Amino acid sequence: MVTNSDVIADHLLERTSRGLAAAVSAAVGDGSLADGARLPPIRRLASDLELSPSTVSAAWRLLATARVIRADGRRGTVITAHAQPGPVRYRRALEHSSAFNLDLSTGMPDAALLPDLGAALSRLHRAGVSGSYLDDPIVPGLVESLAQDWPYETDEFMIVDGAMDALDQVSSHLLRYGDGVIVENPSFPPLLDLLDALGVRHAGVDVDEEGMMPSQFAEALDQHPRAVFLQPRAHNPTGVSMSSERAQELARLVAPHPIFVIEDDSAGSVAAARPVSLGRWIPSRTVHVRSFSKSYGPDLRLAAMSGPRELVDALRERRLLGQGWTSRLLQAVLIDLLTQPATRRQVARARGAYASRRRKLRAALEREGVSIMGDDGLNIWLPVRDETSALIALASRGIGAAAGSPFLTKRESASHIRVTAGLVERDFARVGHELAIAATLRPHAGPR
Numbered sequence: 488m489v490t491n492s493d494v495i496a497d498h499l500l501e502r503t504s505r506g507l508a509a510a511v512s513a514a515v516g517d518g519s520l521a522d523g524a525r526l527p528p529i530r531r532l533a534s535d536l537e538l539s540p541s542t543v544s545a546a547w548r549l550l551a552t553a554r555v556i557r558a559d560g561r562r563g564t565v566i567t568a569h570a571q572p573g574p575v576r577y578r579r580a581l582e583h584s585s586a587f588n589l590d591l592s593t594g595m596p597d598a599a600l601l602p603d604l605g606a607a608l609s610r611l612h613r614a615g616v617s618g619s620y621l622d623d624p625i626v627p628g629l630v631e632s633l634a635q636d637w638p639y640e641t642d643e644f645m646i647v648d649g650a651m652d653a654l655d656q657v658s659s660h661l662l663r664y665g666d667g668v669i670v671e672n673p674s675f676p677p678l679l680d681l682l683d684a685l686g687v688r689h690a691g692v693d694v695d696e697e698g699m700m701p702s703q704f705a706e707a708l709d710q711h712p713r714a715v716f717l718q719p720r721a722h723n724p725t726g727v728s729m730s731s732e733r734a735q736e737l738a739r740l741v742a743p744h745p746i747f748v749i750e751d752d753s754a755g756s757v758a759a760a761r762p763v764s765l766g767r768w769i770p771s772r773t774v775h776v777r778s779f780s781k782s783y784g785p786d787l788r789l790a791a792m793s794g795p796r797e798l799v800d801a802l803r804e805r806r807l808l809g810q811g812w813t814s815r816l817l818q819a820v821l822i823d824l825l826t827q828p829a830t831r832r833q834v835a836r837a838r839g840a841y842a843s844r845r846r847k848l849r850a851a852l853e854r855e856g857v858s859i860m861g862d863d864g865l866n867i868w869l870p871v872r873d874e875t876s877a878l879i880a881l882a883s884r885g886i887g888a889a890a891g892s893p894f895l896t897k898r899e900s901a902s903h904i905r906v907t908a909g910l911v912e913r914d915f916a917r918v919g920h921e922l923a924i925a926a927t928l929r930p931h932a933g934p935r
């Protein structure tokens with residue numbers, strides 16, 4: 488009879504904890520270990536495979552992080568039914584959203600503030616007609632346009648299908664099962680889901696008004712991470728934009744370590760702060776991503792990315808085995824959007840509107856005795872006594888907000904909810920009042 492030890496042995500290519508974790512993942516992937524399959528006890532498997540029990544335990548920890556296995560009481564360790572990677576945290580953050588009068592759970596831009604894509608499309612002529620599949624993947628003129636307000640000097644750009652596509656490509660290229668990385672606490676849930684799907688461990692570093700806190704950051708660097716992920720401007724969810732001094736300090740701390748910094752500038756041109764990047768000091772280790780979703784529309788699915796030449800070349804080559812390039816038709820639309828004076832004025836108007844909405848909601852909260860951090864972007868990170876009670880109370884008043892816990896990367900973090908202030912157009916005093924009340928509610932004791 489073929490045992491699960493035999494199945495794992497058949498997939499084992501490398502006799503390390505990572506190799507063992509990869510073998511179990513591969514066996515789950517090809518169906519030879521099904522959901523719910525029981526794994527042999529650690530000592531037995533160690534003896535069957537002639538590995539040390541500590542190697543097996545380390546592999547089990549990696550697999551548990553990636554949610555490939557879980558402890559199931561007396562049944563021992565089993566392959567989990569959630570082995571399929573997916574946007575677990577992302578769904579949890581937004582699961583309360585339904586028919587609210589005022590849905591502030593989404594983190595989405597206000598459709599009324601986006602530029603008119605129809606006008607840009609009507610100006611297209613021969614875009615999208617490329618000579619060959621191997622032509623330059625960026626249309627002429629786009630690099631020059633991007634370079635005008637890129638936060639550091641570079642001409643190594645790549646156009647991708649949104650910031651998440653960039654994070655996915657860069658992470659899949661740079662990271663291996665079992666690697667560790669630094670992220671912010673709080674962080675963007677889909678990034679955490681992506682790292683989980685890749686079996687990458689993440690350590691959170693708290694954020695203050697200027698960005699990641701240097702002392703915690705230095706400690707996290709001592710744990711030999713392979714990369715750092717940060718949001719330089721309008722951090723989602725806190726609204727913090729990194730100061731130039733903080734960027735310089737973080738760059739100084741990173742410099743002795745052979746790792747990459749991956750920056751996700753998701754708000755792009757609707758952020759109030761100027762572009763900022765560690766790339767100004769450590770360009771050969773920085774990947775900087777700017778999304779156009781918040782400024783020009785999420786359905787454009789466009790982001791620009793810069794990085795060291797070898798990395799960008801490697802990603803371009805790899806991409807030729809899949810999608811190839813980002814539609815030149817869309818790139819031509821982007822050039823039009825970036826250069827037309829009327830569109831630039833519209834984006835400036837949107838930037839002003841988001842800043843003003845955020846300021847007004849913040850002032851309303853302050854009048855209610857609630858202070859929040861951050862000064863930029865579409866979202867506010869509201870401290871609450873109890874997440875569930877706050878969400879339920881707001882829902883009963885017709886207001887949707889996102890659960891804060893999926894954003895958290897440290898267990899001991901205080902409770903918060905995320906509120907998309909950029910979608911509040913009026914009634915700031917009333918909305919501030921409802922949020923302030925929700926923030927004070929204690930956990931519901933439940934029926935006795």
Ligand SMILES: Cc1ncc(COP(=O)(O)O)c(C=O)c1O
Pocket residue numbers: 594648649650651652675718723751753778779780785789790
């Ligand atoms: C921090 C962060 N990164 C990435 C994204 C997704 O960007 P894109 O639409 O370009 O994939 C968002 C969208 O809300 C975001 O807030």
